[in-house]
Amino acid sequence: MTEPFSFRLIATDGAARLGEISTPRGTIATPAFMPVGTQATVKGVTFDEVRRSGADIVLANTYHLMLRPGAERIAALGGLHTFMNWPRPILTDSGGFQVMSLSELRKITDRGVTFRSHIDGNMVELTPERAIEIQSLLGADLSMQLDECIKLPSPRAEIERAMRLSLAWAERCKRAFETASPGRALFGIVQGGDNTALRAESAKALTSIGFHGYAIGGLAVGEPQHVMLKVVEDTAPLLPQGQPRYLMGVGMPEDLIEAAARGIDMFDCVLPTRNGRHGAVFTRFGMLNLANARHRDDPRPLDEASQHEATHTYSRAYLSHLVRVNELLGQMLLSAINLAYYQTLMAGVREAIAQRRFADFCAATREGWERGDIAPL
Amino acid sequence: MTEPFSFRLIATDGAARLGEISTPRGTIATPAFMPVGTQATVKGVTFDEVRRSGADIVLANTYHLMLRPGAERIAALGGLHTFMNWPRPILTDSGGFQVMSLSELRKITDRGVTFRSHIDGNMVELTPERAIEIQSLLGADLSMQLDECIKLPSPRAEIERAMRLSLAWAERCKRAFETASPGRALFGIVQGGDNTALRAESAKALTSIGFHGYAIGGLAVGEPQHVMLKVVEDTAPLLPQGQPRYLMGVGMPEDLIEAAARGIDMFDCVLPTRNGRHGAVFTRFGMLNLANARHRDDPRPLDEASQHEATHTYSRAYLSHLVRVNELLGQMLLSAINLAYYQTLMAGVREAIAQRRFADFCAATREGWERGDIAPL
Numbered sequence: 001m002t003e004p005f006s007f008r009l010i011a012t013d014g015a016a017r018l019g020e021i022s023t024p025r026g027t028i029a030t031p032a033f034m035p036v037g038t039q040a041t042v043k044g045v046t047f048d049e050v051r052r053s054g055a056d057i058v059l060a061n062t063y064h065l066m067l068r069p070g071a072e073r074i075a076a077l078g079g080l081h082t083f084m085n086w087p088r089p090i091l092t093d094s095g096g097f098q099v100m101s102l103s104e105l106r107k108i109t110d111r112g113v114t115f116r117s118h119i120d121g122n123m124v125e126l127t128p129e130r131a132i133e134i135q136s137l138l139g140a141d142l143s144m145q146l147d148e149c150i151k152l153p154s155p156r157a158e159i160e161r162a163m164r165l166s167l168a169w170a171e172r173c174k175r176a177f178e179t180a181s182p183g184r185a186l187f188g189i190v191q192g193g194d195n196t197a198l199r200a201e202s203a204k205a206l207t208s209i210g211f212h213g214y215a216i217g218g219l220a221v222g223e224p225q226h227v228m229l230k231v232v233e234d235t236a237p238l239l240p241q242g243q244p245r246y247l248m249g250v251g252m253p254e255d256l257i258e259a260a261a262r263g264i265d266m267f268d269c270v271l272p273t274r275n276g277r278h279g280a281v282f283t284r285f286g287m288l289n290l291a292n293a294r295h296r297d298d299p300r301p302l303d304e305a306s307q308h309e310a311t312h313t314y315s316r317a318y319l320s321h322l323v324r325v326n327e328l329l330g331q332m333l334l335s336a337i338n339l340a341y342y343q344t345l346m347a348g349v350r351e352a353i354a355q356r357r358f359a360d361f362c363a364a365t366r367e368g369w370e371r372g373d374i375a376p377l
Numbered sequence: 378m379t380e381p382f383s384f385r386l387i388a389t390d391g392a393a394r395l396g397e398i399s400t401p402r403g404t405i406a407t408p409a410f411m412p413v414g415t416q417a418t419v420k421g422v423t424f425d426e427v428r429r430s431g432a433d434i435v436l437a438n439t440y441h442l443m444l445r446p447g448a449e450r451i452a453a454l455g456g457l458h459t460f461m462n463w464p465r466p467i468l469t470d471s472g473g474f475q476v477m478s479l480s481e482l483r484k485i486t487d488r489g490v491t492f493r494s495h496i497d498g499n500m501v502e503l504t505p506e507r508a509i510e511i512q513s514l515l516g517a518d519l520s521m522q523l524d525e526c527i528k529l530p531s532p533r534a535e536i537e538r539a540m541r542l543s544l545a546w547a548e549r550c551k552r553a554f555e556t557a558s559p560g561r562a563l564f565g566i567v568q569g570g571d572n573t574a575l576r577a578e579s580a581k582a583l584t585s586i587g588f589h590g591y592a593i594g595g596l597a598v599g600e601p602q603h604v605m606l607k608v609v610e611d612t613a614p615l616l617p618q619g620q621p622r623y624l625m626g627v628g629m630p631e632d633l634i635e636a637a638a639r640g641i642d643m644f645d646c647v648l649p650t651r652n653g654r655h656g657a658v659f660t661r662f663g664m665l666n667l668a669n670a671r672h673r674d675d676p677r678p679l680d681e682a683s684q685h686e687a688t689h690t691y692s693r694a695y696l697s698h699l700v701r702v703n704e705l706l707g708q709m710l711l712s713a714i715n716l717a718y719y720q721t722l723m724a725g726v727r728e729a730i731a732q733r734r735f736a737d738f739c740a741a742t743r744e745g746w747e748r749g750d751i752a753p754l
Contacts, residue, residue: 040698044705069673069698077676077694085690296446299454313462317454321417321446328421328654328708 004183005141005212007244007265011354015236015263018353021213021244023141024183025081026088028056030244030265031353033256033346034091035272035339039064040074040084043273044328044335047086053308053336054343057089057142059268062134063098066126067119071137079139091142091268094131094173097149097217097249108148110168128172136180143180144215145173147189152223159193162218166191167205174209185212187246193218194227196234203238214239215246216264220255229258236263253282253345254369257362260349272342276335279323283311283341286369290334294376295320308340381560382518382589384621384642388731392613392640395730398590398621400518401560402458403465405433407621407642408730410633410723411468412649412716416441417451417461420650421705421712424463430685430713431720434466434519436645439511440475443503444496448514456516468519468645471508471550471566474526474594474626485525487545505549513557520557521592522550524566529600536570539595540579543568551586562589564623570595571604573611580615591616592623593641597632606635613640630659630722631746634739637726649719653712656700660688660718663746667711671753672697685717 004024011018021028035042035050037058042050050058060080065071077083080090096113099106103115105123112127131146147166150158170188177186188206192198206214216235219228232247239245246266247259256267272282279291283303288295298316306312310333322330345365352361381401388395398405412419412427414435419427427435437457442448454460457467473490476483480492482500489504508523524543527535547565554563565583569575583591593612596605609624616622623643624636633644649659656668660680665672675693683689687710699707722742729738 039702039704040695041704041706044709046706046709064702068702069694073674073694076674077692083692083695083698085695297450297453315454315460317446317450318417318460318462321460325416325441325445327416327418328705329418329423331705332421332423332709 005185007213007242009242011356013353013356013358014261016261016349016353016358017263017265018350019244019265021089023089023185025141026056028089029350031256031260031346031349032056032266033342034059034266034268035342036061036268036270037084037086038270039068040080042335042339044277044332045273045339047084049336050086050339051088053340054347055339057091058086059091059093060084060138060140061098062092062095062131062138063102065138066095066134067117067124071134075137075139079137081139089141090139092135092138092140092144093248094144094146095126095134096131096146099126100149108165110165112146113148128169129176132173132176132180132186136184140184142185142187142213143177144187145170145189145211147191147217149191149218149221150193151221152193152218152227154193156193156195156198159191159195160198163191163193163198163202167202170206170209170211174211187211187213187215189215189217189248190235190239191218194223194231196231199231199235200238203235207238207240211243213244213246213266215248217248219247220249220251225255225258228255229262232259232262232264253342254366256342256345257349257365260353261358261362272338273335276338277331279330279334281319281334281341282338283373284365284368285371285373288373290316290320290323290330292320296324298377300374300377302337306337306341307344308337310337382562384590384619386618388733390730390733390735391638393638393726393730393735394640394642395727396621396642398466400466400562402518403433405466406727408633408637408723408726409433409643410719411436411643411645412719413438413645413647414461414463415647416445417457419712419716421654421709422650422716424461426713427463427716428465430717431724432716434468435463436468436470437461437515437517438475439469439472439508439515440479442515443472443511444494444501448511452514452516458516466518467516469512469515469517469521470625471521471523472503472511473508473523476503477526485542487542489523490525505546506553509550509553509557509563513561517561519562519564519590520554521564522547522566522588524568524594526568526595526598527570528598529571529595529604531570533570533572533575536568536572537575540568540570540575544579544582547583547586547588551588564588564590564592566592566594566625567612567616568595571600571608573608576608576612577615580612584615584617588620590621590623590643592625594625596624597626597628602632602635605632606639609636609639609641630719631743633719633722634726634742637730638735638739649715650712653715654708656707656711658696658711659715660750661742661745662748662750665750667693667697667700667707669697673701675754677751677754679714683714683718684721685714687714
């Protein structure tokens, strides 16, 4: 019999892993990219389109939703799946990351974090127990522990303090989660900045507390890519083989394949939609800026070999026009194209691992990006 | 054999007319509502969705397109149909209305209008001949003469001057249009403000010049609804029975049924999409503001009896949330719902005229609007 929540490792190729997460709301093929539905919507894209792109799971932000429309309101409305009309798995973050990056007057104590809402100026408290309660009210399938995420570089003492606080909060989250309904999962978050020893200590302590999955947090916060990948490379092997590993907030397409090569199973990032809203589109030729003058008179489609319909249907000239005049349709189409690109990339990653040719896949993908766009007319 | 461009009057009910415009790019069931694709896009909605809503034709704005991306550029890219991926009929306005409302430093002479572009500050000239040339470069199926549209109220002398100038420009547009390819149509525009005698003079003179269709312009520019309807009521009977009549820039749903009752065949307006972007939704209960607090906790769909999928799929609470946090998806969904409402209304108008129960249809429709929204929970 399958567990209500379970992870199955299907194949490996080097450190890269092909897997499948089972939840009562559906399965998630890994390595997986989770589109970000910050305020209960993936910006500029319907959930039908999100699903068509190939996403098995989306992420929603506890910080935003607890402030507006409120976790209790969403619970009264039947939970987040019903609210936003996405019946498949949802992962919620704990709110901690956005408390650190968006709120003012935040005060961190052992008890939790108190902050001034960026919406209405009210003071709000987020404790490990409340973070779990909110995620439970939202009805998240995958919940995250509350942690303290600090920017890099930071002094070692500061990194260590935040890592230990995050561990203490991890224990409290685990306890608070004990009454959660079957099939719901809780992930611990490895902290420790760019310090290998602190990361190892965090991973070991979290593993002994025991979670359904493990995230690597506190990256993509300003450090160079090689630092991030080094932390991933050193940390992933310390995590249990039989459970999913999630690299939070990452990243660019090249980050995804590099991190998947180092044993990461799950990703989330706002880049596909954020860049789409600003006229940048991800393609097998690399990232293009459609506002660039060279596209203005180009009648060719963006990429006839790509999967998303809009890359065939519209000319570069039209997409460029929409971006230049800042039309909603441009934001909508590029966000959808980018989400589809990310999901196509992940499908390629999974297929390559299954066929044990992941290194070749990465090399061919990188070669395409480096070759750059098709020649101008 | 059918003419390349023709209008067929199918049935009447009082002054209301059921008809069909045939063009080489498709037929247009009238009374018709034309969604506005200002900058070669109906804001926030794909053209697939525009078509699904029931639109046979869209309007595009010459003023915006001549400035960005430019009429010559669109022509080089294969014309507006190809550019924006809408193969069906397109009506373009002449640019005159937006020159008056959006540009600075405009100077009107008999020759035409010179203005400073609101985009790059360049001085641009728009003459009757250039207005026809631009619409031809765009590839419009239905073109409009250049006219001078003034706000109401205005002094009679000013209204008369603008009306006579518009007539002179009508003649020049007709001449400039003589080389247009078969199947393309040119509409004259009746001016004359709120003065019945001037309107009659304009209508008579335009009819003797001879156009494929006739518009009533210079309304929806600040006058009360009863003034607008009086002008329509007095003017429509002066126009040829066998050609389509277009009331420019109108309007609210009640304006559409009132004007259709007075013999108007075509309408355009930005309200469905503009109001949608600002959280207002048109329903058979009247217009609702979804930002209103009473919707925040309401799990019911907007209207289960409505045709657009989004009025069933999403709760009022979710739509209200999207509006309150100003998410793109809210703008997208409400724009699409509003366009569908307008098209459903027009389909109802056409069906009622065919069955000679148009007065009953109008009464029942008005009664729904006046009854207001379904009771709160």
